[in-house]
Amino acid sequence: MTLRLVYDEIRLGVRQACDALGYPATEFDLSEASRPEFGDVSCNAGFLLAKALKKRPFDIAQALAIQYKKNLGTYVSEASAHDSGYLNFTANYELFTPQVIHSSLRANYGAVDLGKNSKMVIEHTSVNPNKALHVGHVRNVIVGDTIARILHKASYDTSVLNYVDDSGLQVADIIVGFKYGGYSDKAPEGQKFDHYCGDVVYVKITERYETDKALAEMRSHVLKELEEGTSEIAKFGDDLTRRVLEEQLKTCWRLGVTYDCLNFESQIVRSNLWTIAFEKMKSMGITELEKEGKLAGCWVIKYESEEEDKVLVRSNGTATYIAKDIPYAAWKLGILEDPFHYKQYAVQNTDRVLWQTTLDEKDTKMHFAGDRVITVIDSRQSRLQKLITKIMSDFKSKPDSYVHLGYESVTLSPETAKTLDLDTGGKSVQMSGRKGIYVSADYVLDVLSSRTFEEAKKRNPELDEMVLVKISEQVAIGALRYTMIKQDLDKIITFDLTESLSLEGDTGPYIQYAHARAMRILEKSGKTLNFETSLDGIDTVYEKDLAKIIGKFDLQVEDAAKNLSPKIIAKYCYQLAVSFNAFYEHVKVLTADSESVINARLCLVYSFKETLAKALQLLGIDAPDRM
RNA sequence: GGACCCGUAGCACAGCUUGGAUAGUGCGGACGCUUGCGGAGCGUCAGGUCGUGGGUUCGAGUCCCCCCGGGCCCGCCA
Numbered sequence: 001m002t003l004r005l006v007y008d009e010i011r012l013g014v015r016q017a018c019d020a021l022g023y024p025a026t027e028f029d030l031s032e033a034s035r036p037e038f039g040d041v042s043c044n045a046g047f048l049l050a051k052a053l054k055k056r057p058f059d060i061a062q063a064l065a066i067q068y069k070k071n072l073g074t075y076v077s078e079a080s081a082h083d084s085g086y087l088n089f090t091a092n093y094e095l096f097t098p099q100v101i102h103s104s105l106r107a108n109y110g111a112v113d114l115g116k117n118s119k120m121v122i123e124h125t126s127v128n129p130n131k132a133l134h135v136g137h138v139r140n141v142i143v144g145d146t147i148a149r150i151l152h153k154a155s156y157d158t159s160v161l162n163y164v165d166d167s168g169l170q171v172a173d174i175i176v177g178f179k180y181g182g183y184s185d186k187a188p189e190g191q192k193f194d195h196y197c198g199d200v201v202y203v204k205i206t207e208r209y210e211t212d213k214a215l216a217e218m219r220s221h222v223l224k225e226l227e228e229g230t231s232e233i234a235k236f237g238d239d240l241t242r243r244v245l246e247e248q249l250k251t252c253w254r255l256g257v258t259y260d261c262l263n264f265e266s267q268i269v270r271s272n273l274w275t276i277a278f279e280k281m282k283s284m285g286i287t288e289l290e291k292e293g294k295l296a297g298c299w300v301i302k303y304e305s306e307e308e309d310k311v312l313v314r315s316n317g318t319a320t321y322i323a324k325d326i327p328y329a330a331w332k333l334g335i336l337e338d339p340f341h342y343k344q345y346a347v348q349n350t351d352r353v354l355w356q357t358t359l360d361e362k363d364t365k366m367h368f369a370g371d372r373v374i375t376v377i378d379s380r381q382s383r384l385q386k387l388i389t390k391i392m393s394d395f396k397s398k399p400d401s402y403v404h405l406g407y408e409s410v411t412l413s414p415e416t417a418k419t420l421d422l423d424t425g426g427k428s429v430q431m432s433g434r435k436g437i438y439v440s441a442d443y444v445l446d447v448l449s450s451r452t453f454e455e456a457k458k459r460n461p462e463l464d465e466m467v468l469v470k471i472s473e474q475v476a477i478g479a480l481r482y483t484m485i486k487q488d489l490d491k492i493i494t495f496d497l498t499e500s501l502s503l504e505g506d507t508g509p510y511i512q513y514a515h516a517r518a519m520r521i522l523e524k525s526g527k528t529l530n531f532e533t534s535l536d537g538i539d540t541v542y543e544k545d546l547a548k549i550i551g552k553f554d555l556q557v558e559d560a561a562k563n564l565s566p567k568i569i570a571k572y573c574y575q576l577a578v579s580f581n582a583f584y585e586h587v588k589v590l591t592a593d594s595e596s597v598i599n600a601r602l603c604l605v606y607s608f609k610e611t612l613a614k615a616l617q618l619l620g621i622d623a624p625d626r627m
Numbered sequence: 628g629g630a631c632c633c634g635u636a637g638c639a640c641a642g643c644u645u646g647g648a649u650a651g652u653g654c655g656g657a658c659g660c661u662u663g664c665g666g667a668g669c670g671u672c673a674g675g676u677c678g679u680g681g682g683u684u685c686g687a688g689u690c691c692c693c694c695c696g697g698g699c700c701c702g703c704c705a
């Protein structure tokens with residue numbers, strides 16, 4: 001039983017009332033009442049019928065309310081018309097609250113069956129393996145991970161992929177650095193290898209290209225060797241990228257993010273996927289050999305919707321970079337025969353196996369492809385992604401099987417830029433790995449973690465150091481993950497280091513704190529909760545509001561999954577915490593008047609705690625028992 | 628030149644998909660709340676011509692168009 005049932009009952013009841021009054025059928029909407037004094041659910045049927053019936057919305061709502069009240073049903077206690085024309089309903093909380101509490105005890109509470117167990121592939125992270133993750137990458141990682149968690153809750157059978165671009169220009173850059181630039185391929189003591197590669201080798205070698213043309217030429221040479229994959233350089237590169245990748249993954253795992261498979265670009269290049277995809281495109285007429293003009297001799301993709309033709313194969317016969325993206329996208333959708341074998345890369349969180357692609361026939365066969373694919377990439381790539389979406393919908397002859405989930409970038413605030421010795425004249429600045437303008441994810445986590453450690457220690461001086469470290473890490477990750485998810489994907493996040501340390505207001509720690517408070521009440525009560533007795537006597541506005549919000553968890557999951565909008569769950573967690581804090585402040589639990597009320601309130605607190613923990617889990621945020 | 632995104636209080640955002648009831652929240656500012664289940668909390672107040680102009684509608688922050696401001700993308704690079 002959740003709020004959904006109340007909606008369903010009202011929808012049916014209003015339809016019946018319309019029929020009884022002889023009103024025409026109409027697709028009215030039910031929505032949450034905008035203010036508490038309007039009740040719980042509002043219906044706009046009055047407005048919609050006004051024209052057809054030539055009556056005022058209020059009169060229609062009034063008639064409907066009277067008709068509806070002849071049979072109030074189970075979960076509605078009041079139906080009334082408002083002057084504005086809305087038809088408002090109030091839930092029957094005597095019944096609703098205990099039933100919501102019972103429902104919320106289910107392990108899979110909040111789950112919805114949108115996906116029907118269909119295969120869904122989510123690709124995210126996909127950071128070039130030549131540097132450490134910075135806060136811009138973190139947005140990708142967290143958005144992707146949260147979407148995967150939400151879709152899993154919505155009954156999709158999800159596979160999470162991380163694409164490793166180990167044969168690209170950025171990797172070539174650091175190889176040049178190590179092989180020809182004189183940099184040691186060991187990081188200095190105390191520095192992670194990915195940081196060393198990004199902070200030192202990548203940035204410095206890029207600077208040196210400016211003056212050292214010979215070095216710059218080595219880059220294209222190295223790139224060619226990487227693609228061919230047989231030389232000593234390629235072997236060196238392979239070893240190198242795996243060392244960087246290992247460090248990058250440590251950062252992701254620290255954030256609570258796990259994957260199912262690592263897809264190496266070098267293997268896509270060395271497999272036959274491209275040849276097959278190219279033939280398919282030719283036979284479908286997606287690409288044509290240009291006969292004249294400036295693109296003469298190139299295979300190009302022509303789409304009327306695009307103003308420019310896109311070169312797929314150069315006049316010298318070599319393929320452009322989309323020749324890597326197209327077969328990979330097709331592979332993700334299971335359109336092409338899978339040339340890969342798979343072997344175990346690691347075990348994450350004690351039980352989740354991370355696989356990796358191989359071209360070794362001795363390894364096993366697996367299936368990671370999906371009926372639908374979501375690719376999480378920065379919206380700066382939406383031009384290319386639009387093209388791939390189009391090609392995939394032609395391949396699959398289903399328009400929405402490939403989805404580019406774009407998001408705006410993370411920029412650095414002028415104050416934070418200053419800490420990197422950058423004067424931006426009061427404007428925020430785009431991060432750039434190449435130019436060394438970024439704040440690394442590990443650094444932010446470390447700073448946050450030590451800040452939260454101080455705070456936790458102050459509050460819990462008696463707790464063991466190791467316990468405090470664990471709590472502060474949970475809170476630090478909660479803080480970072482929440483800031484990355486709470487606002488809309490198409491809004492730029494201006495990252496400010498000082499601001500990110502805030503633990504008050506609309507933040508992850510605020511929400512976690514509500515959970516810790518609830519936990520402490522339950523602990524302190526020392527009681528075994530009795531859910532089987534009548535849970536009445538909890539009828540203050542605070543308790544009703546809390547029950548209502550607990551009761552709409554599944555509706556929020558559905559909304560978030562349908563719209564691929566992780567912030568909906570973030571807002572929901574915040575709403576839960578706000579409602580609980582109001583309850584906490586105004587309603588006494590342990591010192592309530594009677595044992596039965598104490599029990600009922602404890603049950604509500606337990607229900608809240610469980611629901612918040614489940615919702616936070618969708619955000620990959622731990623719910624600490626104390627903090 | 629063309630494509631896409633953003634513009635709502637001092638700052639950061641929600642609300643726009645599906646048009647209706649006094650436009651919400653956080654930070655910052657002012658003031659208050661703890662012998663009580665933990666103050667990472669709660670409460671009160673101040674602060675908004677929803678970028679401009681037009682259109683559609685009984686009704687527009689929400690839909691349509693023009694314009695203005697900001698961002699970002701547009702290679703036989705990857």
